[in-house]
Amino acid sequence: MIIESWVLVLLQVLLYAALAPLLTGWIRKVKARLQNRRGASIFQPYRELYKLFTKEARMAHTASILYRAAPYIVFVATWLAASAIPLVATGLPTAAIADVIVIAGLLGLARFFLALAGMDVGTAFGGMGASREMLVSALAEPAMLMAMFTLAMTAHTTNLSSMVDYQMASGNILRPSYMFALAGLMLVAIAETGRIPVDNPATHLELTMIHEAMILEYSGRHLALMEWAAQLKLMLYGTLLANIFFPWGIALKADMPSLGIGLLLVMIKLAVLGIVLAAGESVLAKMRVFRVPAFLNLAFLLALLGLLSHVILEVGS
């Protein structure tokens, strides 16, 4: 039994790393179709990662050892955070390592080292990216934690596995607080993963980049790890939104049919979220940097309204 659950853990962890580039490829493909192009195949990110891993890694004369260490820390911290979110099954041992706040902390650690790596080489681009990234994350943090608090106040736990179990056990209930928390978390996810309208993941113009500016100097396997970590982060947020708010289909037992159904359903849910994200990116334009605080304040307001709906409308007494 113990060995089975650890095998499941290994499976889930490897699935996260393996499926993350697929999600990115799918989003790019849908965006391309919406813009009337054919677009690259959905497996293109895998080919890009492979190409980068085989290339040589270089570092500037002015960079220090932190520059070399950062990609590994960023990747492993993001991977650890992702592995605590139930993907195909709940009740795994790794779910006890990290609850929602630890996940936010691990993502914060990844961001800290990413920003420091940006400042390490001593160029203006890196500093600019670091400064903007820390601003966006500082304003997104209260919104995300407030949304998580709303969920935790209902489920009386911050452990994600227990939250999913609670949601499955309580049946079909319409909760206004969950709706607002979902809306707030979607906006936060867009900001944190650096998608339009907050940041453009495909740009290299200095006025428009946040994430790209910090990893500008990286090459070879270091760049591959940073890109992979960004894709993992997108999958992390997608799984969070899909499995916490719409958890139906997650395997509660550890047998093959439930796992298979769980995997299939989560892939469908992520595909739908990908289509929504791609549609949003095609319709909206990127905002200028100083409009982002207004965007994140809207996210915080939504999360706060979720909390107030919970206190006023749902609990009542």
Next chain:
Amino acid sequence: MSLDHLSLLEQLMLVLAAIALFTSFILLEQARLVASIHAFAWQGALAAAVTTVVAASGGHTHLYFSAVLTLCLKALLIPWMLHRLVRKLELDRQIEPLRHPALVIMFAVALVIFSYWLVLPMVQQELVFTRNIVAVSLAIVLIGLLMMVVRQQAVVQVLGFMSMENGLFLAAVSATGGMPLVVELGVAFDVLVAMVLFGVFFFQIRESIDSLNVDRLNRLTERTEEER
């Protein structure tokens, strides 16, 4: 009282009330005039939806009529009239941003918590469900009044006034199962007449003080002082 004891329709009512509160926040903060009118239209539509749900769950048939009336008046007719007015006054591209949006939103949230605290003493068991929606409606009324205080544009002030009326309507529908039909029709007619009068007045104001900024109305006192 907890959520799983309520029927699906009652849960839907809670959801709609919460979204109505969200629209009042949007009204408070939206800088573009045309978008504000659309937000007000959505608030009216939500009020009509709540009326329909109350009618369906409680079996009050006269409320269906009230819902249709609200939808036509608040969600369609009045926004159309305002839209026409705005186009005639050539205001449709005007933007009027709030000066300290963070402070205003914080105060609005405090108003929501305050209105919840106000209705807490109604602790009878059957009333708990409706009491919570009354808290939300009271918050909508107070936020509408706050909107009239912080915004300067005259058309937006009208929207604030209308949104106060929306909040009162929501409270009446959820707490007492609707007002008598005669009262409904009377109130609706009053609101319509008020709209027409507002339209006439806006042209007058703009002619005399050359702008629709309510703060500039104090120019009228300066003129009387000059006359002395």
Next chain:
Amino acid sequence: MTTHPALVLAGLSIGFALASSAISIAALWMPRVLRMVAMPLIALSGLSATAAGLLIMIHGGVSTFELPLGLPWLPWHIRIDALSGFFFCVIGVVSFAVGVYGPGYIRSFENGRDSLPALGGFTGLFLVGMLLVVLADDAFLFMVAWEVMSLSSYFLVAFHHDNAANRRAAFLYLLMAHIGGLAILLGFGVLASFGNGFAFDAMRGAHLSFVWASVTFALVFIGFGMKAGLVPLHAWLPEAHPVAPSHISALMSGVMLKVAVYGFIRVVFDLIGQFHWQWGVVILTIGSISAIMGVLFAMMQSDLKRLLAYSSVENLGIIFVGLGLSILFLGTGQMALGALAFVAALYHTINHALFKSLLFLGAGAILHSANEHNMEKMGGLLRRMPWTGGFFLIGCISISALPPFNGFVSEWLTFQAALQSWQLESGVLRSLVPISAAILALTGALVAATFVKVYGVSFLGQARSRPVRRARLVPLSMRYGQGILALLCVFLGVLPTSVLELINVVPLQLMGHGLVHATSQGWLWLTPISPQTASYGAFLVAVALVAALILGLWFFGRGIRRTRRCDAWDCGFAPPVPSMQYTATAFAQPFRRVFGLLFHINEGVERQNDGRQRYSLSMKDRTWNIFYAPVARAVEAASRRVTRLQSGNVRIYLGWSLATLLLLLWVIA
């Protein structure tokens, strides 16, 4: 009562500190004695204080003693219990590290003009004062020790007294310390009059009505809050801490502020003994405001030590948020949750002592090596001072509350306590507590941004000035001092369950409740409420990260896969020059833009006579205009009116004497 060995150790630590102070007088003739004898004595004092604290916490009892000093009818009582023991550990650990760091740092003062006996003497006295405050069991000894602590730190702040700004900062510090001391004395006065005695035991037995308890609470909150640096009474902190020598700044920020927290806990939780949720709301509000304002001020600074001082304001705000939550829960009858919030506050206390001292010692190292405290002139120090850079990085990650270091554990515990607010009955409180938790989250994210700025501008990139480009390595003793604190940061972050088991005895003694389930799953998992509610496997996270680093840096980076050096890419522009890098001011610009309303910012570009443009930026603390300036003006106006009494005429003075004599005779009759 038999004297517990912990009490003996405590006395020993005070003895060592006094000896260090006394022997510093010899520095008049032999400057080296400060380095060789006085500082090691401070380290020994710290070591015995830590031992005393650990002993009493493991043992869990209480031990008191009456000293043959003091007034005849009011002898001095000392007492050591779990709370005192905890704070003894805090003081002891930091003093030990400072004692180890001191010899290397003081060497640069030996050839200077400032008085060495003063430095050594007052450092020892400062430590004695702090230790006695924690030991005191009656109001008299408490106030005497408090005054010793304030006065000796005043002389230390005014150590470099050639500079007029330093003298002004020291004066402000002295003034506010005494106003705070007066408030505390008045608080003790109320308690003593109800308890009929100045001993703490008498005060514990006093029965106060709600009004009088609230009056005492308000007085004590103002007094200790002023010493702890809560907004709006914080103005002295960013002036006084930066100008003191760096190891003293570490002691002041790391330890003295905690002694204020100790005083507050002792009076409110122990002596007053009642808990009202209204007090909790007040403390929660002021703590949240201090946290957010402190970090915003810190973000705007470019002087390293001033930034660290403002960051202390922020961390004290977080500690008081934890204490406020605790009083809120205890006041509404939720004893277990009150204990949780209290433990979170205590954990943050020791965490802040550790990482703030580490950061100040690092700032001192930079000052020693490169003679620079303005971040705009630093850069690239990681390659010149690798050990200091590594330890400073640990300090930065800890203060930003990121796993797997210690700052994260206390922040996590505070959030868990706040999240349990669904158990409160009042709906208004249930919505207010998450809002303050959201402010705490914003604060945490802003702290991370601030310390990315600090580390990125000072240690990474290229050096922006010549002295920094030629910075030397720091002496061994300074490295060891920082290393001890860094190691403890790692230890408290990776093994939180063991530490919590130790701290748990403090709330058990104070309020009768502790954390029941905290270690129920073994030493690997931290489960403060229950395993299903929340758990954190700190050790596993640390192991995963270390494994990743070893694999990546060592295993995958050898031989043919070595990273080759080249010029920076920089989008193909010319090779970057040091002045092209982001400065600290530039990094903070987005934050200035978003949060600018809270400050008085004057930014401008003007054209000068020779055709060049000049950019100027000045920021002022708004509390000066709102709070301090009006008070100062009112005091001056009142004193001007009083000086009218001094008319200069002898007969009028005699008339005043006659009037007073008549009044006194009438009163006696």
